[in-house]
Amino acid sequence: MSSTSAVGPASRGQARGRRSHQVILVREQDAQHSGSGCCGRLGERHTALGAAADFSQSRARMEQIGEIYRALAQAAPDLELVIADPRNLIWLYPAVWRAARANGSTAFSACRAMARAGAPVAVVVDGKTLYSGRLPSAQVVVDRVLAWTARPLNA
Amino acid sequence: MPAFLLIVITLVAFYFAYKFYSRYLAEKVYRLDPNFVTPAHAMRDGVDFVPTHKHVLLGHHFTSVAGAAPIVGPAIAVYWGWLPALTWVVLGTIFAAGVHDFGSIVVSARNRGQNIGTLSGKVVSARASTLFLLIIFFLLTLVNAVFGVVMAILFESNPGAVIPALIVIPIAVFIGQWAYRMGRSIVIPSILGLLLLYVAIPVGQAYPIYVDGLAEAVGLSVRTTWIILIFAYTWIASRLPVWVLLQPRDYINGQQLIVALVVIFLGVLIGWDTISAPAVNEVAPNSPHWFPYLFITVACGAISGFHSLVASGTTSKQLGNETEARFVGYGGALGEGALALAAILACTAGLGAAGDWNTAYADFGAASGGALGHFVNGTGHFLSNLGIPATLGATFAAVVVITFAGTTMDTGVRLQRYILEEISELAGIKSLVGRVNLLTTLAVLIPLGLALVPGGDSAGGKGFAFGRLWTLFGTTNQLTAGLALSIIGVWLLARNRNPLAALIPLVFLLFMTTWALLLNLGDFFAKGDWLLLVMDAAIFVLAAWLAVEAFTAFNRERRNPSAAAEES
Numbered sequence: 059m060s061s062t063s064a065v066g067p068a069s070r071g072q073a074r075g076r077r078s079h080q081v082i083l084v085r086e087q088d089a090q091h092s093g094s095g096c097c098g099r100l101g102e103r104h105t106a107l108g109a110a111a112d113f114s115q116s117r118a119r120m121e122q123i124g125e126i127y128r129a130l131a132q133a134a135p136d137l138e139l140v141i142a143d144p145r146n147l148i149w150l151y152p153a154v155w156r157a158a159r160a161n162g163s164t165a166f167s168a169c170r171a172m173a174r175a176g177a178p179v180a181v182v183v184d185g186k187t188l189y190s191g192r193l194p195s196a197q198v199v200v201d202r203v204l205a206w207t208a209r210p211l212n213a
Numbered sequence: 214m215p216a217f218l219l220i221v222i223t224l225v226a227f228y229f230a231y232k233f234y235s236r237y238l239a240e241k242v243y244r245l246d247p248n249f250v251t252p253a254h255a256m257r258d259g260v261d262f263v264p265t266h267k268h269v270l271l272g273h274h275f276t277s278v279a280g281a282a283p284i285v286g287p288a289i290a291v292y293w294g295w296l297p298a299l300t301w302v303v304l305g306t307i308f309a310a311g312v313h314d315f316g317s318i319v320v321s322a323r324n325r326g327q328n329i330g331t332l333s334g335k336v337v338s339a340r341a342s343t344l345f346l347l348i349i350f351f352l353l354t355l356v357n358a359v360f361g362v363v364m365a366i367l368f369e370s371n372p373g374a375v376i377p378a379l380i381v382i383p384i385a386v387f388i389g390q391w392a393y394r395m396g397r398s399i400v401i402p403s404i405l406g407l408l409l410l411y412v413a414i415p416v417g418q419a420y421p422i423y424v425d426g427l428a429e430a431v432g433l434s435v436r437t438t439w440i441i442l443i444f445a446y447t448w449i450a451s452r453l454p455v456w457v458l459l460q461p462r463d464y465i466n467g468q469q470l471i472v473a474l475v476v477i478f479l480g481v482l483i484g485w486d487t488i489s490a491p492a493v494n495e496v497a498p499n500s501p502h503w504f505p506y507l508f509i510t511v512a513c514g515a516i517s518g519f520h521s522l523v524a525s526g527t528t529s530k531q532l533g534n535e536t537e538a539r540f541v542g543y544g545g546a547l548g549e550g551a552l553a554l555a556a557i558l559a560c561t562a563g564l565g566a567a568g569d570w571n572t573a574y575a576d577f578g579a580a581s582g583g584a585l586g587h588f589v590n591g592t593g594h595f596l597s598n599l600g601i602p603a604t605l606g607a608t609f610a611a612v613v614v615i616t617f618a619g620t621t622m623d624t625g626v627r628l629q630r631y632i633l634e635e636i637s638e639l640a641g642i643k644s645l646v647g648r649v650n651l652l653t654t655l656a657v658l659i660p661l662g663l664a665l666v667p668g669g670d671s672a673g674g675k676g677f678a679f680g681r682l683w684t685l686f687g688t689t690n691q692l693t694a695g696l697a698l699s700i701i702g703v704w705l706l707a708r709n710r711n712p713l714a715a716l717i718p719l720v721f722l723l724f725m726t727t728w729a730l731l732l733n734l735g736d737f738f739a740k741g742d743w744l745l746l747v748m749d750a751a752i753f754v755l756a757a758w759l760a761v762e763a764f765t766a767f768n769r770e771r772r773n774p775s776a777a778a779e780e781s
Contacts, residue, residue, distance in 0.1 A: 086460065108634070109631065112455050113455060115456055126259070127260075127263070140265065141263045143273050144399065145464060148271075149268055149271075150272070172400065174398045178392055178393060191397045192396035
């Protein structure tokens with residue numbers, strides 16, 4: 059479990075089903091694999107060689123995204139904040155496509171956004187992939203996302 | 214009967230099950246409360262605890278739980294006819310897997326997102342967490358043994374699949390470097406990797422790889438040689454950092470799963486094939502009887518204990534609203550059932566005329582040893598309905614299963630390493646703690662021994678015993694499910710709710726598992742399979758232990774519904 063503190067309930071905008079800016083924070087879930095029905099997350103006690111050691115890099119990315127998530131949740135409670143795994147093929151890529159098209163992107167741009175969204179870490183805002191693969195500091199990401207979402211929605 | 218009709222019947226059954234039975238579970242059994250503050254909200258941190266929309270969560274849950282195991286079990290079980298296999302898949306999914314997966318999410322969510330191992334100690338008894346550890350140890354041992362054999366069978370029977378299966382490794386390593394070291398997007402390289410893999414299929418067909426020469430040189434059978442090579446590879450793969458091979462290969466696996474499901478169902482729809490297998494097969498003398506063996510042969514696909522680990526380890530922490538556990542948990546179980554249906558169709562409608570089927574499933578040895586081959590050939594036939602040559606289609610299916618099995622073994626050995634270290638810590642064997650090479654070697658050697666000893670594929674006239682190894686795997690998987698169902702049942706009883714929805718599948722599974730284990734004991738003794746005999750006896754003890762723990766916990770809660778299982 060993360061050592062960070064909880065940040066309170068999810069945004070009211072989401073709860074009311076009102077249309078709001080959508081921010082998808084993409085990161086891999088540690089110790090979890092696609093098609094792992096027989097060998098997925100074990101949830102073992104912490105040992106020297108346990109999952110925490112094997113998946114330390116994934117964990118670092120989860121913590122990094124967590125920091126951004128908490129800052130955005132605090133700064134803009136009405137944002138629709140989603141955390142998704144890039145291996146979640148069934149949901150992630152159609153969602154990016156839909157958001158991109160709904161916000162006026164061309165089919166090519168939507169495809170590009172989908173392609174860039176599938177990275178170990180990525181930040182997608184209203185169907186536009188702002189960051190892919192590597193992230194600057196959390197504050198830089200948060201500032202850029204907030205600047206982007208300050209604009210009115212397309213439709 | 215048209216195969217399409219089986220799809221319709223199954224999907225209609227699943228639809229009504231979701232609409233009515235899962236609603237009954239949600240309202241009357243689990244009593245989901247839309248106002249309950251889930252751990253995702255209460256402990257929301259954006260890392261582990263994240264309120265997540267049900268569609269996102271179902272996507273993640275399903276891609277995590279679906280794998281190769283729902284293919285193998287049904288591919289063997291159609292030996293008793295398509296009707297018993299399909300009936301168990303449908304009823305098991307509806308009344309056992311749905312209750313189990315759904316309930317695991319609910320109980321975990323009501324307990325701060327704690328995993329099933331922790332909950333076993335908290336809800337059932339302190340001893341139950343040790344029991345959990347031991348069941349998982351046996352389960353992982355058998356998982357690694359059976360998947361090692363699965364890969365060896367496929368390499369031996371489909372030498373054309375060796376090159377495409379091997380080429381996945383450099384592709385994955387490249388993707389790993391590209392994505393994790395260079396910080397780039399993974400989508401385009403993984404799609405290109407998948408295409409390259411498909412290009413490698415005809416190349417593999419043109420240049421099949423045989424290890425007969427090597428096998429002859431070292432004096433082993435071809436299958437044994439493959440098994441040893443596969444375990445050697447697994448040792449190396451499990452010692453690499455996860456980002457080098459395991460994680461990037463995951464992306465290719467995910468895409469393959471979607472492609473395989475689409476082509477199978479599309480092939481059935483377009484080809485309008487009929488079921489060539491009998492509804493109920495008159496099996497060869499001395500075959501295992503379907504009752505109880507059917508219920509442990511099809512484990513994943515009807516009910517899988519490992520789903521409780523995903524449900525309680527990840528999903529419950531991301532549940533945005535408690536009422537959505539129904540959609541994610543029960544819906545995910547139905548998705549797994551659909552995967553098992555695809556395997557049944559491939560092995561009953563895809564194998565051609567009834568005569569071909571009777572030859573393929575002549576006896577239990579042929580059915581179990583050749584199960585993967587039957588699935589692969591059946592899928593090849595469905596692909597031929599789409600205009601793809603059947604031999605290429607068969608190699609495609611073989612590669613899908615091999616890559617899944619490879620990932621499962623890599624992960625399985627890692628998990629076994631954790632478990633062995635944990636057991637050594639608990640047992641006070643300090644010399645093993647932190648010894649990664651030693652623990653990995655142990656995690657590889659134990660299942661390797663199991664995969665080889667009952668092998669005897671050409672010796673002693675015993676025939677290849679994959680079926681018996683697989684049924685042992687099934688028993689441990691059902692015991693894991695039984696433990697999760699005990700937790701759910703005790704939790705329900707502690708709240709004065711009717712526990713029958715969890716209790717009936719629990720008693721059913723325990724009964725079938727212990728009965729099959731007892732029958733196996735006699736069989737292994739008669740055939741002199743001493744290693745399997747010891748393994749079977751140990752798992753029987755675990756089953757008896759689980760029954761005692763469950764009975765004691767139920768009795769305790771019935772007399773004194775208590776704080777023992779109170780949510781924190």
